[in-house]
Amino acid sequence: MGMATESQFHVLAVDDSLIDRKLIERLLKTSSYQVTTVDSGSKALEFLGLHEDDQTNPDAPSVCPSNHHQEVEVNLIITDYCMPGMTGYDLLKKIKESSSLRNIPVVIMSSENVPSRISRCLEEGAEEFFLKPVQLADVIRLRPHMMKTKFRDEKQEQQEKQRIPEEKLDKQDKKSELQKLQQDQQRQQLQKHHLEQQLPQQPQLQLQQQQQPPPPPPPPTPTPQQQQANSNKRKTMEEGLSPDRTRPRYSGLATVV
Amino acid sequence: MEVGQMQRQWVDYTKSLFLEGFLDGQFLQLQQLQDESNPDFVVEVVYLFFEDSEKLLNDLTRALHSMLFWLATFECFMKVCCFWGFRFLCIFFPPSYRDQPSVDFKKVDAHVHQFKGSSSSIGASRVRNACIAFRNFCEEQNIEGCLGCLQQVKQEYYLVKNKLETLFRLEQQIVAAGGSIPMTELSF
Incomplete structure (x- = not known):
């Protein structure tokens, strides 16, 4: 595994600022992703091969990723929120409306910590909301989203053959996919837990724990297993909105602005 | 100067930039x-920031001064017209100035927003902080406040530019003398 699979992931980065494009490109490349950068939402749609007829034609071959009009496969789109013309939110909506593109995970970046903006983007289907400037720790969190779509794509190809109506299939698929993912994660967690009991000081385990986002604020105090059992989306919501997210620059921004 | 000495100088200089708040963790x-x-x-990236900043500072200066000019002219015009009882002549003025020049404040705010973004992307924290104050005055539509902030942003920008250029010169000297940049010694 490792490098070989990572380099197959292709990220499309959208930002109107040249400095930020340079920065995000470098960040993603050091994580050995393949990167394409564009400076506007409309150029991003052009790159994705989204034409007007795609949106209006619901019969377009939608679920199978190899069938749509896109020349290059894109595994994730990361876009700035505040751009002249088409904003990141508009781009997100266009992508989620398009039958051929809606499965591509979208991540929004913004320099402003506006809770309503964050929840609006997550409701519209964004996977994550990063505060700018984006850091290496943020980029690490992109991977699970790309893995998820890879699994989903494979599953969809199988289900395509069974001729289930498109809308239904998408929902069912998402559900079963999520269940599968949760089961997998639970299993992994259990294994980890088991291992942890045997070898509490193992460094690799500590690393894995560090990579996981901080747990949501107390009252229910979820155990790691419960937390994993939450859907990924919920997790991002809670995390994005949680006021005590323990990132110094985040809290710094919140107090200064 | 020998390489070791230059490297020490580089470490001390970089640390001073962080301690004095010119740069932050983003750098x-x-x-x-x-x-x-x-x-x-x-x-x-830093040279892109310089290019970007100078263009933005020019745009900001032009926008604010033209606003100031029109506001002053309008005020003068108003006085004359009112004095002569021709207040209706004010309608010949651009509509935004009859009420409040909010459109232009939005334009200024957009520039400052961009400046704030690029300065935080390279970690120029003092420039970024000046931009935050600037945006508050834009929101209040306070032109004197904006002009004061423009001066401050300019001052902070030229300070950090100077510091960064000195830092890069030091780096060039170290590399030219066959040394490497002692990044690992930058622990706080």
Whole structure:
């Protein structure tokens, strides 16, 4: 595994600022992703091969990723929120409306910590909301989203053959996919837990724990297993909105602005 | 000067920039992203910031001064017209000035927003903080406040530019003398 699979992931980065494009490109490349950068939402749609007829034609071959009009496969789109013309939110909506593109995970970046903006983007289907400037720790969190779509794509190809109506299939698929993912994660967690009991000081385990986002604020105090059992989306919501997210620059921004 | 001495000087200088608040952790991130495959990454990004900033500062100066000019002219015109009982002549003025020049404040705010973004992307924290204050005055539509902030942003920008250029010169000298940049010694 490792490098070989990572380099197959292709990220499309959208930002109107040249400095930020340079920065995000470098960040993603050091994580050995393949990167394409564009400076506007409309150029991003052009790159994705989204034409007007795609949106209006619901019969377009939608679920199978190899069938749509896109020349290059894109595994994730990361876009700035505040751009002249088409904003990141508009781009997100266009992508989620398009039958051929809606499965591509979208991540929004913004320099402003506006809770309503964050929840609006997550409701519209964004996977994550990063505060700018984006850091290496943020980029690490992109991977699970790309893995998820890879699994989903494979599953969809199988289900395509069974001729289930498109809308239904998408929902069912998402559900079963999520269940599968949760089961997998639970299993992994259990294994980890088991291992942890045997070898509490193992460094690799500590690393894995560090990579996981901080747990949501107390009252229910979820155990790691419960937390994993939450859907990924919920997790991002809670995390994005949680006021005590323990990132110094985040809290710094919140107090200064 | 021998290499070791220059390296020490570089470490001390960089640390002073952080301690005096010219730079923040984001600049360290940039340095971490620089490696053999991309040896000039920091310099490239920082020079992009210089280019961008100078253009923005020009735009801001022009926008604010034209606003100030029109406001002053309008005020003068108003006085004359009112004095002569021809207040209706004010309708010949651009509509935004009859009420409040909010449109222009939005334009100024957009520039400052951009400036704030680029300065936080390279970790120029004092410039970023000046931009935050600037945006508050834009929101209040306070032109005197805006002009004061423009001066402050300019001052902070030229200060950090000077400091960064000195830092890069030091780096060039170290590399020319066959040394490497002692990044690992930058622990706080």
